[in-house]
Amino acid sequence: MMRFLQLRSIRSKFIVGFFLIFLVSFLLLNQTVTSIIQTSNQKIITDDLLGLKKTGNSYVRQAFLINHFTNNEVYFGQIAEEMIGDLLYATSSEVSAYSIDGSLLYASDPAVFAGSSDNDLKQALRGSTAYTISYDSGTAAVLYSYPVIIDGVKVGILRYSKTFGSLYEQSGKILNAIFYIALAIFGAAFLFSYLLSRHISIPLTKLANVSNEVTKGNLDVRLTMRRNDEIGRLASNFNDMIEQLKSQIGKIERDRDRLEKLHLQSKHFYDNVTHELKTPLTSILGYAEMIRENGESDPDFFRKGMKHIVGESQRLHEMVISLLEASKEQDSWDDKGRIEIGPLLKDVCEAMAFKAQRYKKTIDFKAESGLYVGAQPDKLRQLFINLVDNAIKYGHAHSEITVKASAGRQSVRIVFANESETIPPERLAQIFEPYYLGENRVKEQGSVGLGLNIAKSIVDDIGGSIGMRSENGETAVTVELPLTKAERWHEH
Secondary structure, eight states, X not given: OHHHHTTOSHHHHHHHHHHHHHHHHHHHHHHHHHHHHHHHHHHHHHHHHHHHHHHHHHHHHHHHHHSOOSOHHHHHHHTHHHHHHHHHHHHSSEEEEEOTTSOEEEESSHHHHHSSOOHHHHHHHTTOOEEEEEEETTEEEXXXXXXXXXXXEEEEXXXXXXXXXXXXXXXXXXXXXXXXXXXXXXXXXXXXXXXXXXXXXXXXXXXXXXXXXXXXXXXXXXXXXXXXXXXXXXXXXXXXXXXXXXXXXXXXXXXXXXXXXXXXXXXXXXXXXXXHHHXXXXXXXXXXXXXXXXXXXXXXXHHHHHHHHHHHXXXXXXXXXXXXXXXXXXXXXXXXXXXXXXXXXXXXXXXXXXXXXXXXXXXXXXXXXXXXXXXXXXXXXXXXXXXXXXXXXXXOTTOEEEEEEEEOSSEEEEEEEEEOOOOOHHHHTTTTSTXXXXXXXXXXXXXXXXXXXXXXXXXXXXXXXEEEEEETTEEEEEEEEEOXXXXXXXXX
Protein backbone atom coordinates (compact mmCIF):
# COMPACT_ATOMS: atom_id res chain seq x y z
CA MET A 1 0.00 0.00 0.00
CA MET A 2 2.82 2.38 0.89
CA ARG A 3 4.49 1.56 -2.39
CA PHE A 4 1.28 2.45 -4.23
CA LEU A 5 0.91 5.76 -2.43
CA GLN A 6 4.48 6.76 -3.14
CA LEU A 7 3.97 6.02 -6.85
CA ARG A 8 7.21 4.12 -7.13
CA SER A 9 5.87 1.43 -9.42
CA ILE A 10 4.69 1.78 -13.01
CA ARG A 11 1.44 0.06 -12.11
CA SER A 12 0.55 2.60 -9.41
CA LYS A 13 1.45 5.48 -11.72
CA PHE A 14 -0.77 4.00 -14.42
CA ILE A 15 -3.72 3.60 -12.03
CA VAL A 16 -3.45 7.06 -10.44
CA GLY A 17 -2.86 8.73 -13.81
CA PHE A 18 -5.81 7.04 -15.49
CA PHE A 19 -8.04 7.73 -12.48
CA LEU A 20 -7.23 11.46 -12.54
CA ILE A 21 -7.70 11.66 -16.31
CA PHE A 22 -11.07 9.88 -16.16
CA LEU A 23 -12.27 11.90 -13.16
CA VAL A 24 -11.44 15.26 -14.74
CA SER A 25 -12.88 14.14 -18.09
CA PHE A 26 -16.06 12.93 -16.41
CA LEU A 27 -16.53 16.19 -14.48
CA LEU A 28 -15.87 18.30 -17.57
CA LEU A 29 -18.30 16.25 -19.64
CA ASN A 30 -21.00 16.47 -17.00
CA GLN A 31 -20.52 20.23 -16.62
CA THR A 32 -20.53 20.78 -20.38
CA VAL A 33 -23.71 18.77 -20.92
CA THR A 34 -25.45 20.57 -18.03
CA SER A 35 -24.48 23.96 -19.45
CA ILE A 36 -25.72 22.99 -22.93
CA ILE A 37 -29.07 21.80 -21.57
CA GLN A 38 -29.52 24.93 -19.46
CA THR A 39 -28.79 27.14 -22.45
CA SER A 40 -31.26 25.14 -24.51
CA ASN A 41 -33.93 25.46 -21.80
CA GLN A 42 -33.44 29.20 -21.59
CA LYS A 43 -33.88 29.48 -25.35
CA ILE A 44 -37.06 27.42 -25.21
CA ILE A 45 -38.42 29.59 -22.37
CA THR A 46 -37.51 32.79 -24.22
CA ASP A 47 -39.17 31.60 -27.41
CA ASP A 48 -42.28 30.60 -25.44
CA LEU A 49 -42.45 34.00 -23.69
CA LEU A 50 -42.10 35.79 -27.02
CA GLY A 51 -45.05 33.73 -28.18
CA LEU A 52 -47.08 34.86 -25.13
CA LYS A 53 -46.26 38.49 -25.86
CA LYS A 54 -47.23 38.11 -29.50
CA THR A 55 -50.54 36.48 -28.55
CA GLY A 56 -51.34 39.16 -25.93
CA ASN A 57 -50.47 42.03 -28.26
CA SER A 58 -52.64 40.60 -31.01
CA TYR A 59 -55.59 40.25 -28.67
CA VAL A 60 -55.30 43.81 -27.28
CA ARG A 61 -54.90 45.36 -30.74
CA GLN A 62 -58.04 43.63 -31.97
CA ALA A 63 -59.97 44.82 -28.95
CA PHE A 64 -58.81 48.41 -29.44
CA LEU A 65 -59.59 48.29 -33.16
CA ILE A 66 -63.16 47.20 -32.49
CA ASN A 67 -63.86 49.86 -29.83
CA HIS A 68 -62.43 53.38 -30.13
CA PHE A 69 -62.04 55.22 -26.87
CA THR A 70 -60.68 58.63 -26.34
CA ASN A 71 -58.80 57.37 -23.29
CA ASN A 72 -57.12 54.10 -24.10
CA GLU A 73 -55.81 53.67 -20.56
CA VAL A 74 -59.36 53.71 -19.18
CA TYR A 75 -60.51 51.29 -21.85
CA PHE A 76 -57.61 48.92 -20.98
CA GLY A 77 -58.92 48.82 -17.41
CA GLN A 78 -62.48 48.19 -18.56
CA ILE A 79 -61.59 45.18 -20.70
CA ALA A 80 -59.02 43.80 -18.23
CA GLU A 81 -61.26 41.08 -16.78
CA GLU A 82 -62.54 39.89 -20.15
CA MET A 83 -59.06 40.13 -21.65
CA ILE A 84 -57.50 38.10 -18.81
CA GLY A 85 -60.07 35.36 -19.20
CA ASP A 86 -59.47 35.08 -22.93
CA LEU A 87 -55.66 35.13 -22.57
CA LEU A 88 -55.84 32.51 -19.82
CA TYR A 89 -57.62 30.23 -22.19
CA ALA A 90 -55.43 31.10 -25.18
CA THR A 91 -52.03 30.79 -23.47
CA SER A 92 -52.73 28.21 -20.74
CA SER A 93 -50.89 30.54 -18.36
CA GLU A 94 -51.90 32.62 -15.39
CA VAL A 95 -52.39 36.26 -16.52
CA SER A 96 -52.73 39.58 -14.73
CA ALA A 97 -53.23 43.18 -15.93
CA TYR A 98 -51.78 46.34 -14.31
CA SER A 99 -52.31 50.00 -14.81
CA ILE A 100 -49.45 52.21 -15.94
CA ASP A 101 -48.73 53.09 -12.31
CA GLY A 102 -48.44 49.41 -11.25
CA SER A 103 -51.90 48.92 -9.72
CA LEU A 104 -53.40 45.46 -10.20
CA LEU A 105 -56.47 45.69 -12.42
CA TYR A 106 -57.31 41.99 -12.61
CA ALA A 107 -55.56 38.61 -12.20
CA SER A 108 -56.62 35.10 -13.13
CA ASP A 109 -55.07 33.92 -9.83
CA PRO A 110 -54.02 36.83 -7.57
CA ALA A 111 -52.16 34.51 -5.18
CA VAL A 112 -49.71 33.56 -7.92
CA PHE A 113 -48.67 37.17 -8.48
CA ALA A 114 -48.96 38.44 -4.90
CA GLY A 115 -46.14 36.47 -3.25
CA SER A 116 -43.68 36.55 -6.10
CA SER A 117 -40.78 38.81 -6.91
CA ASP A 118 -41.86 41.98 -8.77
CA ASN A 119 -38.57 42.79 -10.49
CA ASP A 120 -40.07 41.99 -13.87
CA LEU A 121 -43.06 44.30 -13.10
CA LYS A 122 -40.75 47.17 -12.16
CA GLN A 123 -38.85 46.74 -15.42
CA ALA A 124 -42.16 46.81 -17.34
CA LEU A 125 -43.23 50.03 -15.53
CA ARG A 126 -40.02 51.60 -16.86
CA GLY A 127 -40.99 50.49 -20.37
CA SER A 128 -38.92 47.30 -20.70
CA THR A 129 -39.88 43.69 -21.31
CA ALA A 130 -38.53 41.47 -18.53
CA TYR A 131 -38.90 38.11 -16.87
CA THR A 132 -37.71 36.38 -13.72
CA ILE A 133 -37.23 32.66 -13.21
CA SER A 134 -37.54 30.94 -9.83
CA TYR A 135 -36.52 27.32 -9.24
CA ASP A 136 -38.23 25.13 -6.67
CA SER A 137 -38.04 21.32 -6.23
CA GLY A 138 -36.63 20.70 -9.71
CA THR A 139 -39.16 22.87 -11.52
CA ALA A 140 -39.04 26.44 -12.89
CA ALA A 141 -41.68 29.21 -12.66
CA VAL A 142 -41.45 32.29 -14.90
CA LEU A 143 -42.98 35.74 -14.32
CA TYR A 144 -43.08 37.69 -17.57
CA SER A 145 -44.07 41.36 -17.82
CA TYR A 146 -44.17 43.89 -20.67
CA PRO A 147 -45.89 47.21 -21.33
CA VAL A 148 -48.90 47.31 -23.69
CA ILE A 149 -48.49 50.16 -26.18
CA ILE A 150 -51.29 51.39 -28.47
CA ASP A 151 -50.47 54.01 -31.08
CA GLY A 152 -47.26 54.82 -29.32
CA VAL A 153 -48.90 55.27 -25.91
CA LYS A 154 -48.46 52.89 -22.96
CA VAL A 155 -51.97 51.92 -21.79
CA GLY A 156 -51.11 49.20 -19.23
CA ILE A 157 -49.04 46.17 -18.35
CA LEU A 158 -49.64 42.47 -18.94
CA ARG A 159 -47.96 39.97 -16.67
CA TYR A 160 -47.83 36.18 -17.14
CA SER A 161 -46.98 33.36 -14.77
CA LYS A 162 -46.03 30.07 -16.37
CA THR A 163 -44.37 26.90 -15.06
CA PHE A 164 -41.93 24.77 -17.06
CA GLY A 165 -41.98 21.68 -14.87
CA SER A 166 -42.20 19.18 -17.75
CA LEU A 167 -39.28 20.87 -19.53
CA TYR A 168 -36.98 20.69 -16.50
CA GLU A 169 -38.20 17.22 -15.61
CA GLN A 170 -37.24 16.05 -19.08
CA SER A 171 -33.89 17.86 -18.83
CA GLY A 172 -33.25 16.19 -15.48
CA LYS A 173 -33.92 12.76 -16.97
CA ILE A 174 -31.54 13.50 -19.87
CA LEU A 175 -28.84 14.67 -17.44
CA ASN A 176 -29.27 11.57 -15.29
CA ALA A 177 -29.11 9.28 -18.32
CA ILE A 178 -25.98 11.00 -19.61
CA PHE A 179 -24.44 10.90 -16.11
CA TYR A 180 -24.94 7.16 -15.69
CA ILE A 181 -23.92 6.33 -19.27
CA ALA A 182 -20.75 8.42 -18.93
CA LEU A 183 -20.08 6.88 -15.53
CA ALA A 184 -20.44 3.38 -17.01
CA ILE A 185 -18.19 4.25 -19.97
CA PHE A 186 -15.49 5.78 -17.78
CA GLY A 187 -15.79 2.92 -15.32
CA ALA A 188 -15.26 0.38 -18.12
CA ALA A 189 -12.37 2.43 -19.52
CA PHE A 190 -10.78 2.65 -16.07
CA LEU A 191 -11.17 -1.10 -15.57
CA PHE A 192 -9.60 -1.74 -18.97
CA SER A 193 -6.75 0.64 -18.11
CA TYR A 194 -6.22 -1.13 -14.82
CA LEU A 195 -6.08 -4.54 -16.51
CA LEU A 196 -3.78 -3.12 -19.19
CA SER A 197 -1.48 -1.69 -16.53
CA ARG A 198 -1.33 -5.11 -14.86
CA HIS A 199 -0.68 -6.73 -18.22
CA ILE A 200 2.31 -4.43 -18.68
CA SER A 201 3.59 -3.93 -15.14
CA ILE A 202 3.54 -7.57 -13.90
CA PRO A 203 5.95 -8.80 -16.63
CA LEU A 204 8.18 -5.78 -16.00
CA THR A 205 8.20 -6.62 -12.30
CA LYS A 206 9.24 -10.19 -13.14
CA LEU A 207 11.92 -8.83 -15.46
CA ALA A 208 13.22 -6.56 -12.69
CA ASN A 209 13.34 -9.48 -10.22
CA VAL A 210 15.15 -11.72 -12.69
CA SER A 211 17.63 -8.97 -13.57
CA ASN A 212 18.32 -8.53 -9.84
CA GLU A 213 19.11 -12.24 -9.62
CA VAL A 214 21.42 -11.93 -12.63
CA THR A 215 23.27 -9.02 -11.01
CA LYS A 216 23.81 -11.26 -7.99
CA GLY A 217 25.47 -13.84 -10.25
CA ASN A 218 22.57 -16.28 -10.62
CA LEU A 219 22.50 -17.16 -14.34
CA ASP A 220 20.10 -20.09 -13.98
CA VAL A 221 16.98 -17.90 -13.76
CA ARG A 222 14.71 -17.50 -16.79
CA LEU A 223 11.63 -15.49 -17.75
CA THR A 224 8.62 -17.66 -18.60
CA MET A 225 6.15 -15.57 -20.62
CA ARG A 226 3.95 -17.02 -23.34
CA ARG A 227 3.29 -13.79 -25.18
CA ASN A 228 3.72 -12.74 -28.79
CA ASP A 229 3.88 -8.99 -28.17
CA GLU A 230 6.83 -6.68 -27.52
CA ILE A 231 7.12 -7.79 -23.88
CA GLY A 232 7.20 -11.44 -24.96
CA ARG A 233 10.00 -10.67 -27.42
CA LEU A 234 11.78 -8.70 -24.71
CA ALA A 235 11.58 -11.70 -22.37
CA SER A 236 12.86 -14.00 -25.12
CA ASN A 237 15.74 -11.64 -25.89
CA PHE A 238 16.52 -11.35 -22.17
CA ASN A 239 16.67 -15.15 -21.87
CA ASP A 240 18.93 -15.28 -24.94
CA MET A 241 21.11 -12.61 -23.37
CA ILE A 242 21.43 -14.66 -20.17
CA GLU A 243 22.31 -17.73 -22.25
CA GLN A 244 24.95 -15.77 -24.14
CA LEU A 245 26.26 -14.31 -20.89
CA LYS A 246 26.38 -17.74 -19.29
CA SER A 247 28.11 -19.14 -22.37
CA GLN A 248 30.68 -16.35 -22.39
CA ILE A 249 31.34 -16.70 -18.66
CA GLY A 250 31.69 -20.46 -19.13
CA LYS A 251 34.13 -19.85 -21.95
CA ILE A 252 36.08 -17.39 -19.82
CA GLU A 253 36.17 -19.89 -16.97
CA ARG A 254 37.34 -22.65 -19.32
CA ASP A 255 39.98 -20.35 -20.76
CA ARG A 256 41.03 -19.42 -17.24
CA ASP A 257 41.30 -23.08 -16.25
CA ARG A 258 43.17 -23.81 -19.47
CA LEU A 259 45.58 -20.94 -18.83
CA GLU A 260 46.12 -22.13 -15.29
CA LYS A 261 46.73 -25.63 -16.60
CA LEU A 262 49.10 -24.33 -19.27
CA HIS A 263 50.87 -22.29 -16.62
CA LEU A 264 51.31 -25.38 -14.47
CA GLN A 265 52.42 -27.40 -17.51
CA SER A 266 54.79 -24.63 -18.52
CA LYS A 267 56.24 -24.50 -15.02
CA HIS A 268 56.54 -28.27 -15.02
CA PHE A 269 58.11 -28.08 -18.46
CA TYR A 270 60.71 -25.53 -17.44
CA ASP A 271 61.46 -27.50 -14.29
CA ASN A 272 61.96 -30.58 -16.45
CA VAL A 273 64.02 -28.66 -18.98
CA THR A 274 66.20 -27.25 -16.25
CA HIS A 275 66.67 -30.72 -14.85
CA GLU A 276 67.18 -32.33 -18.25
CA LEU A 277 69.71 -29.69 -19.34
CA LYS A 278 71.52 -29.70 -16.03
CA THR A 279 71.90 -33.50 -15.93
CA PRO A 280 73.82 -33.97 -19.24
CA LEU A 281 75.85 -30.83 -18.66
CA THR A 282 76.89 -32.04 -15.21
CA SER A 283 77.70 -35.46 -16.61
CA ILE A 284 79.67 -34.02 -19.54
CA LEU A 285 81.56 -31.64 -17.25
CA GLY A 286 82.40 -34.46 -14.82
CA TYR A 287 83.76 -36.83 -17.50
CA ALA A 288 85.60 -34.00 -19.23
CA GLU A 289 87.41 -33.03 -16.01
CA MET A 290 88.30 -36.66 -15.27
CA ILE A 291 89.64 -37.17 -18.81
CA ARG A 292 91.66 -33.96 -18.52
CA GLU A 293 93.19 -35.18 -15.26
CA ASN A 294 93.87 -38.79 -16.35
CA GLY A 295 94.46 -38.15 -20.02
CA GLU A 296 94.81 -41.38 -22.02
CA SER A 297 96.49 -43.36 -19.22
CA ASP A 298 93.36 -45.47 -18.92
CA PRO A 299 92.17 -46.25 -22.49
CA ASP A 300 89.01 -48.06 -21.38
CA PHE A 301 87.93 -45.19 -19.17
CA PHE A 302 88.85 -42.73 -21.95
CA ARG A 303 86.68 -44.53 -24.51
CA LYS A 304 83.86 -44.91 -22.00
CA GLY A 305 84.05 -41.21 -21.04
CA MET A 306 84.17 -39.97 -24.63
CA LYS A 307 81.23 -42.21 -25.55
CA HIS A 308 79.23 -40.81 -22.66
CA ILE A 309 80.18 -37.22 -23.54
CA VAL A 310 79.14 -37.75 -27.19
CA GLY A 311 75.84 -39.40 -26.17
CA GLU A 312 74.94 -36.70 -23.65
CA SER A 313 75.94 -33.96 -26.10
CA GLN A 314 73.71 -35.50 -28.77
CA ARG A 315 70.81 -35.75 -26.34
CA LEU A 316 71.37 -32.14 -25.26
CA HIS A 317 71.47 -31.09 -28.92
CA GLU A 318 68.16 -32.80 -29.66
CA MET A 319 66.49 -31.10 -26.68
CA VAL A 320 67.76 -27.68 -27.75
CA ILE A 321 66.54 -28.26 -31.33
CA SER A 322 63.06 -29.20 -30.02
CA LEU A 323 62.93 -26.07 -27.90
CA LEU A 324 63.98 -23.88 -30.81
CA GLU A 325 61.36 -25.43 -33.07
CA ALA A 326 58.65 -24.88 -30.48
CA SER A 327 59.52 -21.21 -29.90
CA LYS A 328 60.40 -20.27 -33.50
CA GLU A 329 57.94 -17.96 -35.29
CA GLN A 330 55.97 -19.31 -38.22
CA ASP A 331 57.82 -19.12 -41.52
CA SER A 332 56.47 -17.18 -44.46
CA TRP A 333 54.46 -19.09 -47.06
CA ASP A 334 56.53 -17.52 -49.81
CA ASP A 335 58.84 -20.58 -49.73
CA LYS A 336 56.01 -23.07 -50.16
CA GLY A 337 56.34 -25.59 -52.97
CA ARG A 338 54.36 -28.38 -54.59
CA ILE A 339 55.62 -31.52 -52.84
CA GLU A 340 54.85 -35.15 -53.70
CA ILE A 341 54.05 -36.99 -50.51
CA GLY A 342 55.13 -40.53 -51.48
CA PRO A 343 58.89 -40.06 -52.05
CA LEU A 344 59.31 -37.71 -49.10
CA LEU A 345 57.42 -40.00 -46.73
CA LYS A 346 59.37 -43.04 -47.99
CA ASP A 347 62.67 -41.25 -47.40
CA VAL A 348 61.62 -40.40 -43.81
CA CYS A 349 60.56 -43.98 -43.08
CA GLU A 350 63.84 -45.38 -44.40
CA ALA A 351 65.80 -42.86 -42.33
CA MET A 352 63.82 -43.72 -39.18
CA ALA A 353 64.14 -47.48 -39.72
CA PHE A 354 67.49 -47.50 -37.87
CA LYS A 355 65.89 -46.01 -34.76
CA ALA A 356 62.96 -48.43 -35.07
CA GLN A 357 65.39 -51.36 -35.03
CA ARG A 358 66.92 -50.06 -31.79
CA TYR A 359 63.41 -50.16 -30.29
CA LYS A 360 62.89 -53.65 -31.77
CA LYS A 361 60.19 -52.44 -34.19
CA THR A 362 59.70 -52.38 -37.97
CA ILE A 363 58.05 -49.83 -40.29
CA ASP A 364 55.62 -50.86 -43.01
CA PHE A 365 55.23 -48.07 -45.62
CA LYS A 366 52.62 -47.77 -48.37
CA ALA A 367 51.78 -44.68 -50.43
CA GLU A 368 49.82 -43.99 -53.59
CA SER A 369 51.57 -42.10 -56.35
CA GLY A 370 50.65 -38.62 -57.55
CA LEU A 371 49.79 -37.22 -54.08
CA TYR A 372 50.81 -33.55 -54.05
CA VAL A 373 50.41 -30.87 -51.36
CA GLY A 374 51.54 -27.26 -51.15
CA ALA A 375 53.99 -26.92 -48.26
CA GLN A 376 57.58 -26.19 -47.27
CA PRO A 377 59.67 -29.36 -47.74
CA ASP A 378 61.55 -28.97 -44.46
CA LYS A 379 58.33 -28.43 -42.51
CA LEU A 380 56.68 -31.43 -44.15
CA ARG A 381 59.74 -33.61 -43.44
CA GLN A 382 59.75 -32.44 -39.82
CA LEU A 383 56.03 -33.31 -39.53
CA PHE A 384 56.62 -36.88 -40.77
CA ILE A 385 59.73 -37.36 -38.60
CA ASN A 386 57.88 -36.24 -35.47
CA LEU A 387 54.92 -38.55 -36.09
CA VAL A 388 57.05 -41.59 -37.02
CA ASP A 389 59.33 -40.91 -34.06
CA ASN A 390 56.31 -40.68 -31.75
CA ALA A 391 55.01 -44.03 -33.04
CA ILE A 392 58.43 -45.64 -32.46
CA LYS A 393 58.84 -44.27 -28.93
CA TYR A 394 55.40 -45.24 -27.64
CA GLY A 395 54.70 -48.48 -29.51
CA HIS A 396 55.06 -51.95 -28.05
CA ALA A 397 58.38 -53.75 -28.58
CA HIS A 398 58.49 -56.35 -31.39
CA SER A 399 55.57 -54.65 -33.12
CA GLU A 400 55.04 -53.15 -36.56
CA ILE A 401 54.44 -49.47 -37.32
CA THR A 402 52.30 -48.81 -40.41
CA VAL A 403 52.49 -45.63 -42.45
CA LYS A 404 49.94 -45.27 -45.27
CA ALA A 405 49.23 -42.37 -47.63
CA SER A 406 46.14 -42.30 -49.83
CA ALA A 407 44.03 -39.81 -51.77
CA GLY A 408 40.68 -38.56 -50.50
CA ARG A 409 38.16 -36.39 -52.37
CA GLN A 410 39.96 -33.11 -51.76
CA SER A 411 42.82 -34.15 -49.50
CA VAL A 412 45.74 -36.47 -48.90
CA ARG A 413 45.24 -38.80 -45.93
CA ILE A 414 48.30 -40.07 -44.07
CA VAL A 415 47.87 -42.56 -41.19
CA PHE A 416 50.63 -43.41 -38.67
CA ALA A 417 49.56 -46.44 -36.59
CA ASN A 418 51.33 -48.46 -33.90
CA GLU A 419 50.45 -51.06 -31.28
CA SER A 420 50.36 -49.49 -27.84
CA GLU A 421 48.40 -49.14 -24.66
CA THR A 422 44.95 -47.64 -25.19
CA ILE A 423 44.94 -43.92 -24.35
CA PRO A 424 41.88 -42.70 -22.37
CA PRO A 425 39.64 -40.15 -24.16
CA GLU A 426 40.36 -37.41 -21.61
CA ARG A 427 44.07 -37.67 -22.37
CA LEU A 428 43.50 -37.77 -26.13
CA ALA A 429 41.85 -34.34 -25.84
CA GLN A 430 45.12 -32.94 -24.46
CA ILE A 431 47.59 -34.94 -26.52
CA PHE A 432 48.42 -32.07 -28.93
CA GLU A 433 48.89 -29.44 -26.21
CA PRO A 434 52.42 -28.13 -25.64
CA TYR A 435 54.53 -29.77 -22.90
CA TYR A 436 52.04 -32.64 -22.52
CA LEU A 437 53.85 -35.85 -21.56
CA GLY A 438 51.06 -38.32 -20.70
CA GLU A 439 51.26 -39.57 -17.12
CA ASN A 440 51.12 -43.27 -17.90
CA ARG A 441 53.19 -43.23 -21.08
CA VAL A 442 56.84 -44.26 -21.04
CA LYS A 443 58.78 -41.04 -21.52
CA GLU A 444 61.90 -41.19 -23.63
CA GLN A 445 64.87 -39.61 -21.96
CA GLY A 446 65.27 -36.02 -23.17
CA SER A 447 61.66 -35.67 -24.39
CA VAL A 448 59.97 -32.41 -23.40
CA GLY A 449 56.49 -33.06 -24.83
CA LEU A 450 56.64 -30.79 -27.89
CA GLY A 451 56.66 -33.28 -30.80
CA LEU A 452 52.92 -33.58 -31.34
CA ASN A 453 52.34 -29.90 -30.67
CA ILE A 454 54.92 -28.99 -33.32
CA ALA A 455 53.25 -31.45 -35.70
CA LYS A 456 49.84 -29.84 -35.13
CA SER A 457 51.28 -26.36 -35.75
CA ILE A 458 52.75 -27.50 -39.09
CA VAL A 459 49.45 -29.14 -40.15
CA ASP A 460 47.48 -26.01 -39.17
CA ASP A 461 49.81 -23.84 -41.24
CA ILE A 462 49.31 -26.05 -44.28
CA GLY A 463 45.55 -25.79 -43.79
CA GLY A 464 44.94 -29.41 -42.89
CA SER A 465 43.77 -31.32 -39.85
CA ILE A 466 45.28 -33.82 -37.44
CA GLY A 467 43.68 -36.21 -34.99
CA MET A 468 44.44 -39.23 -32.86
CA ARG A 469 42.38 -42.28 -31.97
CA SER A 470 43.28 -45.07 -29.58
CA GLU A 471 41.27 -48.25 -29.19
CA ASN A 472 41.73 -52.03 -28.97
CA GLY A 473 45.46 -51.72 -28.30
CA GLU A 474 46.15 -49.60 -31.38
CA THR A 475 46.91 -45.87 -31.60
CA ALA A 476 46.68 -44.05 -34.90
CA VAL A 477 47.39 -40.45 -35.89
CA THR A 478 45.55 -39.32 -39.02
CA VAL A 479 46.71 -36.27 -40.98
CA GLU A 480 44.55 -34.68 -43.69
CA LEU A 481 46.39 -32.25 -46.02
CA PRO A 482 44.81 -30.30 -48.90
CA LEU A 483 45.37 -32.10 -52.19
CA THR A 484 47.06 -29.84 -54.75
CA LYS A 485 46.56 -30.47 -58.45
CA ALA A 486 49.08 -29.32 -61.04
CA GLU A 487 46.80 -26.80 -62.74
CA ARG A 488 45.67 -25.32 -59.42
CA TRP A 489 49.29 -24.95 -58.31
CA HIS A 490 50.22 -23.05 -61.46
CA GLU A 491 47.28 -20.70 -60.94
CA HIS A 492 48.44 -20.15 -57.35
